Amino acid sequence: MLHIELFYHLLSDTLPGLDVQLGETDLVGLVPHLLKAPYMVNELLAFSALHLSTRHPERCKYYRTLATQLQTHAIANFQEGGLVIDQETCVPAVMFSSIVGLHALCDSLVHREKDFAHFVDKFVHCFRLHLGVRTVFTEAWAMIRQSVLKPLLADVERQHHFDGRLGLGCAKLLRLVQAANLGDHLTRIYKQAIEQLQVSANVFIPSAIAGSQFFGAGWPLLVCSEYNDLLLQRRPEALVILAHYAIMLQCCRGSWIVGDGGHYIIQSTRDWLGSEWAEWLEWAVTDVEDPVKLLLQVYG
Numbered sequence: 001m002l003h004i005e006l007f008y009h010l011l012s013d014t015l016p017g018l019d020v021q022l023g024e025t026d027l028v029g030l031v032p033h034l035l036k037a038p039y040m041v042n043e044l045l046a047f048s049a050l051h052l053s054t055r056h057p058e059r060c061k062y063y064r065t066l067a068t069q070l071q072t073h074a075i076a077n078f079q080e081g082g083l084v085i086d087q088e089t090c091v092p093a094v095m096f097s098s099i100v101g102l103h104a105l106c107d108s109l110v111h112r113e114k115d116f117a118h119f120v121d122k123f124v125h126c127f128r129l130h131l132g133v134r135t136v137f138t139e140a141w142a143m144i145r146q147s148v149l150k151p152l153l154a155d156v157e158r159q160h161h162f163d164g165r166l167g168l169g170c171a172k173l174l175r176l177v178q179a180a181n182l183g184d185h186l187t188r189i190y191k192q193a194i195e196q197l198q199v200s201a202n203v204f205i206p207s208a209i210a211g212s213q214f215f216g217a218g219w220p221l222l223v224c225s226e227y228n229d230l231l232l233q234r235r236p237e238a239l240v241i242l243a244h245y246a247i248m249l250q251c252c253r254g255s256w257i258v259g260d261g262g263h264y265i266i267q268s269t270r271d272w273l274g275s276e277w278a279e280w281l282e283w284a285v286t287d288v289e290d291p292v293k294l295l296l297q298v299y300g
Contacts, residue, residue, distance in 0.1 A: 002066075003045060010048035017051075017256065019214045030095065033148055037092035042074035047099050054110055054256045064111060071103065090140040091147050097133040101220070102257055104129045109249070109261025116268040120231055120239075127228045130220035162195045163202075169283035169298030170198045173244060176280055177237060186237075189226045193241050196222035201299035204248055208292050213255040219245050236273050236280075243269040243284040247298055250291040262291075 015027040034040040046067045053063035078096060085093050104126040113119045137144075144150065166174060177190045200218035207214070230238040242265060249262030266284050273281070288294045 006045045006048040006052075009052060010044055014048045014051040019212055030091075030148060034092050034095055037077075037089065037096070039074045039077035040092040040096050042070050042077060043096055043099055043103070046070035046074060047103055050103055050106055051256055054106070054259070060111075067103070071100070075100075085136070085140050085143070087143050087146065090143040091149055093136055094133075094140055094144060094149060097136040101126070101130045101133045105220070106257040109257070109264075110259045112261065112264065116272055117234065119264075119268070120234065123242075124228045124231050127220045127223065127231075128225070131225055131228075134221050162199050166194070166198050167201070167297075167299035169244060169247075170194050170201075172283065173241065173280070180237070182237070186230075186235075189224060189230065190237055190241065193223050193227045193238075194244075197241065197245060198299060200245075201248060201295065204251075205295065205299065208248075208251045208295055213252050213258075218248065234272075236277055239269050239273060240277065240280045240284070243281060244298065247284060247291065247295055251295055253291070 011028055011031065015031070018027055031044070034044065046069075049063045049067035049070060053060045053067060056063065074096070083089065083093060108119070108123045108126045113122055174191060174194050177187060177194070182190070197219055199222060204218060227238060227241075231242065246262040246265035246269075249258050249265065251262075252258040253260055253262060266281075270277075270281055270285055278285075283294075283298045286294055286297075
């Protein structure tokens with residue numbers, strides 16, 4: 001009965017709430033393609049349980065434990081014998097990686113650690129899972145072109161490239177990085193992270209203006225692994241860039257995956273770094289009632 005409850009909630013609430021369209025179908029319409037893989041069944045049920053943990057605070061611990069158990073089974077299934085990605089397995093493999101990434105994002109942002117340093121560690125783990133998503137995507141790229149995910153791939157190819165233009169906030173951030181004389185290596189990593197922030201924002205802005213609460217994986221999928229290492233070191237510049245990403249998260253505060261995570265990142269970064277980094281955080285800490293307005297000011 002429990003699995004029936006979770007599956008019903010998945011189809012009626014969890015997946016429709018993500019507001020994702022794949023051409024003429026949506027995520028619910030994709031489910032029959034996913035149920036062929038045992039690991040995908042367990043992860044979908046885990047994702048549903050995670051959603052319920054945010055809906056029912058009085059049973060949060062129960063549903064989170066259930067979500068963890070189901071995901072553990074899912075990952076074990078996924079790893080058994082080594083997965084060979086082919087035309088039949090590419091869709092569940094890509095969707096499994098994507099949902100595991102969203103699962104980790106929610107766990108980091110909503111069920112977060114109280115200590116900011118521990119939060120950063122957990123968030124870097126989330127970023128690394130998203131790098132795994134990118135790896136699976138890359139391996140399955142040609143096969144996805146011939147699958148039900150083809151519309152998604154078309155959107156990715158069309159939208160996710162840097163056109164050379166930076167919004168006011170990103171342009172200022174890059175100027176500060178370049179003026180700090182950090183050396184070519186660090187400057188290159190930060191420059192890439194800032195440019196990919198802009199790319200993610202360019203994709204997200206139309207949805208944000210339309211009132212969508214779902215931003216997709218976005219930036220964590222695009223940023224390089226070296227940036228994650230700098231976050232683990234608590235490099236101030238890396239934390240500042242993370243705070244600018246949180247502006248996008250603030251626009252999704254109505255989403256169960258994000259909650260008030262964006263606000264938490266911005267305020268915690270400000271408190272962690274102190275007043276000497278105020279100029280770097282000027283845009284991120286701007287107090288506005290409408291976060292979409294701030295998004296447009298920083299990235300538009």
